[in-house]
Amino acid sequence: MSSERVVIVGGGHGGFQMAANLRSEGFAGAITLIGEEPGLPYQRPPLSKAFLKDGDAARLHFRPQAFFDTNNIELMPGTRVSRINREARHVTTATGTEIGYDHLVLATGSRNVRPPVANLHLENVLSLRNLADAADLRARLSAARHVLVIGGGFIGMEFAAVASDFGVEVTVIEGADRLMARTVSGAVSKHFLALHEGRGTRVRLGRFVSELLDDGTGRVAGVRLSDGTEIAGDLVLIAAGVAPNSELAAEAGLSVSNGIDVDTLLRTSDLSISALGDCCNFPDPVSGNRVRLESVQAATDHARTIAKRLTGKPAPYTAVPWFWSDQSHFKLQIAGLGSGADEQVALEPEAGGLVVINFAAGRLISVETVNSAAAHMSARRLLASGRPVAQAELAAHNYNLVDYARAV
Structure with a gap:
């Protein structure tokens, strides 16, 4: 054509x-x-x-x-x-x-999804989707004292890490019972919860925001949770999914x-x-x-x-999906899709690092890593090879993905 x-x-x-x-x-x-x-x-x-x-x-x-x-x-x-x-x-x-x-x-x-929360129109209530959003958020962040993040997914946690680096007080409010629940395993959620809380970020899990509070001048002053709890804050980021x-x-x-x-x-x-x-x-x-x-x-x-x-070279889409999220000094990388996993092996190969290997019916389906680029790249090569990787084979190599990838 x-x-x-x-x-x-x-x-x-x-x-x-x-x-x-x-x-x-x-x-x-x-x-x-x-x-x-x-x-x-x-x-x-x-x-x-x-x-x-x-x-x-x-x-x-x-x-x-x-x-x-x-x-x-x-x-x-x-x-x-x-x-x-x-x-x-x-x-x-x-x-x-x-x-x-x-x-x-x-x-x-x-x-961006707009959650069913009252008073989303208030000043200093922002979302992040495009360059204009980011420029506005950056300008307002410099004057903020306490940021409230509604949503504990990738965007919410990435922003929380940046705000914390700026020295701003941060509270994350997430309706699910763990962080990034739609995308990562429980082990990775737990790992990042500890990392963020270790940096001073407060995280409220299993909580929903019902209303944003008005300071009387049309600016946000905080949030009210569905259980009636109020949390003060002068900047709110809505990061409730897309x-x-x-x-x-x-x-x-x-x-x-x-x-x-x-x-x-x-x-x-x-x-x-x-x-x-x-x-x-x-x-x-x-x-x-x-x-x-x-x-x-x-x-x-x-x-x-x-x-x-x-251009005349048709071939089905077969690429191994992979994702990443940088949250301060912690790099999360995911190769493959972990939905349907029935067994997981979690390893901590180095300080602050994590490797979670996900299996379904005894076969490798995805790998999540934190600050472990070599394991991530090995996982991508193994998943892209088209050759099924049995859990027993990895177990024989002590679940060391790098060593196993070199051996096959």
């Missing part, structure tokens, strides 16, 4: 990688990249970490404008797509402009469940439209279950899969 036009809706990590991979795979047709935010496409993971510390937005850009000019990638920043016309094969922007496509890629990402941006696809009549439904080649129910990243759910190549991953690496691998297909 070298003479055709690919339109990409979504200027985040997945959208940028889609455009770049098309060119690197030899696609010679027109590429249009449409994003709602102004400016050049940029990295989002540093927003909750490095950017809050240095405030350098220029360092976030994937590439300078010259890259897009040289590769003939048309950028349309500050543009919202409001409709897909599948019959005519064009998208319509909020201003009424129609843009035709031969193939459409939806990289619309996800959005939801896929799949409405555009649903309104166009595409199959949508927990995100946009795609097959192993990342094709939607309309073969002229693909979807990638946070906004789509796909068959996990290991379990066969449909999953939706909120992961930069998944978006990158999805983009690579679609680019190869559109």
Whole structure:
């Protein structure tokens, strides 16, 4: 399809990688990249970490404008797509402009969930999803005395670590009975609870916020929990999870469940439209279950899969998913998906480090590590090999992933 036009809706990590991979795979047709935010496409993971510390937005850009000019990638920043016309094969922007496509890629990402909490409109109640959010949060953090974080997932805990590094008092309030419960094992949750509490952060587990307190001038003064407990605070971060941006696809009549439904080649129910990243759910190549991953690496691998297909080299998406979270000096890395694990082995190979190996029916399915890069890389190699790794084999090597990976 070298003479055709690919339109990409979504200027985040997945959208940028889609455009770049098309060119690197030899696609010679027109590429249009449409994003709602102004400016050049940029990295989002540093927003909750490095950017809050240095405030350098220029360092976030994937590439300078010259890259897009040289590769003939048309950028349309500050543009919202409001409709897909599948019959005519064009998208319509909020201003009424129609843009035709031969193939459409939806990289619309996800959005922050707004929990059912009263008074979310108060001043100094923030969320963190884009560069504007991060810049606002950074400016307000410098004047804060006590930060309250609603949500103990990756973003909430990454921000809590930064705020603590700034010397600000921090309290995290999480409805589940452990931190990062949707993503990590109990052993990792317990490990990070101890790490954060050791740094002075207060963590309230199994608690829900029912109301934000007004100081009488429209600014937040704290929170009231569902049990009536009040906790004072002058800055609140809402980090209660995300939801896929799949409405555009649903309104166009595409199959949508927990995100946009795609097959192993990342094709939607309309073969002229693909979807990638946070906004789509796909068959996990290991379990066969449909999953939706909120992961930069998944978006990158999805983009690579679609680019190869559109340039005549189709191959199913089979990449091993991996994730990371930097929380102060502690780097959490996860290879594979641990859902369905029925046995775990936890090791502490060094001070402050942790390796949790997850098995299902005696077979390795995922590995979680803290400050153990070698074990993480070995796990990724083993999971990517396609060769089942039996628990008994690892046990014979004292569960040393590095040694085992070298031996096989």
